[in-house]
Amino acid sequence: MKYLHEYTRFITENEFYQNGLHPSFWKGETFDPSTRTKLLQIANDFYTDLKIEVPIEDIQLTGSIANYTWTKYSDLDIHLLLDFSKINEDSDLVKKGLDGQRFIWNLRHPVVIKDHDVELYAQDINEQHTASGLYSLLKGEWLVKPKWNPPTIDPRDVSRKVESFITEIEEIEKLITQADSSDSRGLNDRVKVLKDKIMKARKEGLSDAGEFSIENLVFKNLRNNGWIERLIDAGSNSYSSIYSEPKNVDKPNETSNF
Numbered sequence: 631m632k633y634l635h636e637y638t639r640f641i642t643e644n645e646f647y648q649n650g651l652h653p654s655f656w657k658g659e660t661f662d663p664s665t666r667t668k669l670l671q672i673a674n675d676f677y678t679d680l681k682i683e684v685p686i687e688d689i690q691l692t693g694s695i696a697n698y699t700w701t702k703y704s705d706l707d708i709h710l711l712l713d714f715s716k717i718n719e720d721s722d723l724v725k726k727g728l729d730g731q732r733f734i735w736n737l738r739h740p741v742v743i744k745d746h747d748v749e750l751y752a753q754d755i756n757e758q759h760t761a762s763g764l765y766s767l768l769k770g771e772w773l774v775k776p777k778w779n780p781p782t783i784d785p786r787d788v789s790r791k792v793e794s795f796i797t798e799i800e801e802i803e804k805l806i807t808q809a810d811s812s813d814s815r816g817l818n819d820r821v822k823v824l825k826d827k828i829m830k831a832r833k834e835g836l837s838d839a840g841e842f843s844i845e846n847l848v849f850k851n852l853r854n855n856g857w858i859e860r861l862i863d864a865g866s867n868s869y870s871s872i873y874s875e876p877k878n879v880d881k882p883n884e885t886s887n888f
Contacts, residue, residue, distance in 0.1 A: 646847060647780040652700045654744040661765060665743060669767055673710055676735055676750045687711040687755045689768040697763035697776045703854040705749045714754040721754055728752040781842040791848045798824060799857055802864050814871035821865040
């Protein structure tokens with residue numbers, strides 16, 4: 631429980647909405663030219679490595695850095711728009727294949743610009759993409775210009791829910807270190823239930839109240855402060871404990887001098 635005060639303080643002091651676009655990337659509503667050049671080159675390198683023969687329809691910046699919702703944890707989300715149907719008539723199959731490629735590409739090409747990670751995505755031109763801020767890097771213009779409209783949020787509501795999840799994650803971590811293989815199966819199930827609970831709440835919150843729903847802000851705070859990652863690690867550790875066998879430790883030869 632030693633972490634609760636620290637994270638409660640962070641949540642209470644953290645602003646959920648900014649007074650302007652990120653000053654490292656924007657001057658007024660104009661995107662930084664040197665950063666734009668870098669991102670276009672990165673996007674083209676990504677496209678080359680996909681080894682597909684359909685043209686790029688657009689290269690877009692979306693997410694919080696194209697809006698007033700940025701924080702120090704925000705990624706530069708770059709979407710490469712392609713017509714999936716020109717690759718294969720089964721667009722769902724194409725999406726799965728490209729999702730796998732982009733995951734590996736991002737893993738092997740970690741790029742940080744102005745202290746923010748760059749994340750590449752392949753998006754179907756026919757896929758509906760709802761965003762309150764969307765900027766075409768290829769054209770150098772806004773497609774959807776964000777409107778400054780700060781929401782009304784009581785940080786205490788977020789804080790209480792985050793504290794509850796942190797408590798449960800810490801308890802699971804503690805039990806995993808003490809568990810045998812039979813206990814680990816139940817703990818692994820408990821991790822899955824908790825992950826599903828967090829993700830389901832976020833999905834429903836986004837659907838009902840949008841990105842500033844309490845549930846989505848809870849998820850973001852857990853993710854930004856490493857608790858989602860710790861929950862995933864707990865699941866991995868409990869699964870390993872179910873099936874792993876103790877390592878053989880060679881006993882020293884009592885007749886040896888070494």
